[in-house]
Amino acid sequence: MEKDLAKLEQIARKLEPSAKERKNIRNKVVAYTEKFINKIEHSNAFNFTAEKGAAILNHPISEKGIGIKKALEIIKNNVDYPGLNPASGGHLGYIPGGGIYYSALGDYMADITNRYAGIFFAGPGAVRMENMLVQWIAQLMGYPKNTAGNLTSGGSIANLIAICTARDAKKITASKIKSSVIYLTEQAHHSVQKAIRIAGLGECALRYVPVDKNYKMNITELQKQIAADKKNKLNPFLIIASAGTTDVGAIDPLADIGTIAKKEKLWYHIDAAYGGFFILTAEGKKKLRGIELSDSLTIDPHKGLFLPYGLGVVLVKNKAQLNATHFYQANYMQDALSATDELSPADLSPELTKHFRGMRLWLPLQLHGLKPFKACVEEKLLLAKYFHKKIKALGFVSEIEPELSVVVYRYPFKKGDANLLNKKLVEAVQKDGRIFISSTMLNGKYTLRFACLAFRTHKKTVDTLLRVISKELQKIK
Ligand SMILES: Cc1ncc(COP(=O)(O)O)c(C=O)c1O
Missing domain, CATH: 3.90.1150.10 (Aspartate Aminotransferase, domain 1)
Known part of the structure; x- marks a missing residue:
């Protein structure tokens, strides 16, 4: 057995490159990325190619590794050339962001140290960092101190977490789904409909409230529809507004919708994935008035704070409900119960093991300042x-x-x-x-x-x- 172990260790140790090997590979990767950035101003925002990166398939994963030179060549020609170049300033389609450099360094550090930001017991500093960022965004949005939230992979998952939380808060159990009603507009991002379906609410009545000429929710129509639904003994429970629609950038009348949601006792979710960080400007702050009235909110740092893809945020005012919807306990997790100073991200989202996303936001914010x-x-x-x-x-x-x-x-x-x-x-x-x-x-x-x-x-x-x-x-x- 000892012999076998020694043999296996010798091979397995290849996964632990020496300082010299690390330096060699790292220098080549850094040289590649430096060249990419230095040329970005003159690189195309889109490249059409006939093969669309298909040559990547010519290099199947095999027993023996390939050298870094070959690996970078494959990436350059097949990954970083064809299609959209989202790092380019010339990307003016969909909703861009870009991918600021210090985020990559944050990711690099998070990946090297591999701190676990899921459970406070295991990664207290990492969890404090993520929770601090959630609190910072909550404060920006005018949410109260006691807000809970989660750093998600993007706006879609943030919307999903919010909608699941709304479902549970309003006790939409199986027997109530068909009589329950959700209000939104045709301009809502499709991740909202997707989240509704994944949350098991696909059979709810979806009321697409008409929009005005600027594609904003018509609140008179919203009120009329809620009243009609109530009269018909249906169960209105959720309004989903947009703070910056993808199509035209429209902000629904957030404050008025907030008043209606409060009066009618409906959960109020705002999808501010695109528009949320405009609150950093005087004009945006004015336009986003009323955002603070929502019960839950989606905001994407990989849009409005220019991070590389992979960071959204969900905020939920009702901390206990967010926790109740996502918490689960297992025997093998019992050690974690000894440290509960902070809420653990794993208890506030579907994820257990997750990327330590806080670093990619914290580092650039700290280095650049706001x-x-x-x-x-x-x-x-x-x-x-x-x-x-x-x-x-x-x-x-x-x-x-x-x-x-x-x-x-x-x-x-x-x-x-x-x-x-x-x-x-x-x-x-x-x-x-x-x-x-x-x-x-x-x-x-x-x-x-x-x-x-x-x-x-x-x-x-x-x-x-x-x-x-x-x-x-x-x-x-
Ligand atoms: C308004 C809005 N909501 C939600 C999303 C989905 O976010 P993500 O792509 O980060 O999952 C987007 C994406 O563009 C969006 O524009």
């Missing part, structure tokens, strides 16, 4: 206004004033199918590659979107987009 983050979100608000003015000057129709940093616009082609021609324009801009824009359908009309939230997007980037659009438009017109 000032550049505030300036960066404010810059995005202003860039949206700038783009809105300029795109209209090019003859585009853009009826909605940008509420946050999304602008929707389309060209009123006089001849031909306007939907098809606008689609052609988006495809031409995407093919050009320097800037990536995306599209949506609004009232059946194919619409172009300018979604500005990548930290590397500045006036120069927007001017490039305007030039590309103008050039491609001339070819299509």
